[in-house]
Amino acid sequence: MIRTLYLGLRPKPGTFHYPVIRTEKCGSIEPALALWPKFTHIIFTSQTTVEYWPGPWDKEVIAIGDATAEALRKVGSVPLVAPYATQEGVMELISNLKGYYFLPHSKRARPNLVEFLKRKKIPFFALELYDTHFQCLKPIPNLDDFDEIVFTSPSTVEGFLRIYGKLPEGKKLRAIGPITEKRLLTRYSNK
Secondary structure (H helix, E strand, O other), rough: OOOEEEEOOOOOOOOEEOOOOOEEOOOHHHHHHHHHHHEEEEEOOOHHHHOOOOOOOEEEEOOOOOHHOOOOOHHHOOOOEOOOOOHHHHHHHHHHOOOOOOEEEOOOOOHHHHHHHHHHHOOOEEEEEEEEOOOOOOOOHHHHOEEEEOOOOOOHHHHHHHOOOOOOOOOOOEEEHHHHEEEEEHHHOOO
């Protein structure tokens, strides 16, 4: 049996959960509520954004991927789902839609989607809804106890490196999504 160290926020069954990040709400939703009647769509780029957005939910919702879509279904929404689970997938989806977009997001989100909306002159309002912080919980797991390490975001790659200093040899390193994989490969080649 493969022994898996899971670094993200939502552990999968059968894994050892060691979250190297945590999230915290930031800012006020009041500016978004003031513009609420103008919005036609809400873009959700993570499950965490769904968890931090208190509603309302009366707009068409867009999910970056299947996990975010599932979180939206749990709150009663029927999302449009990007063709692939990246900001670029969301860009492809909305390039065929018309509307005024509300984009709640992480303070550490990549800027690509916002830059796309600006460049295409698509009306939108972006709101930093939460921030991601690194954490080092004690006791720190011994990597010798695991065969595989799962990284769920670029922040988990950075958090792991802050704690362990480098990526280990002889372990299966699994990234969830192409952006996390790119960060992991970049860090692995720079070790």
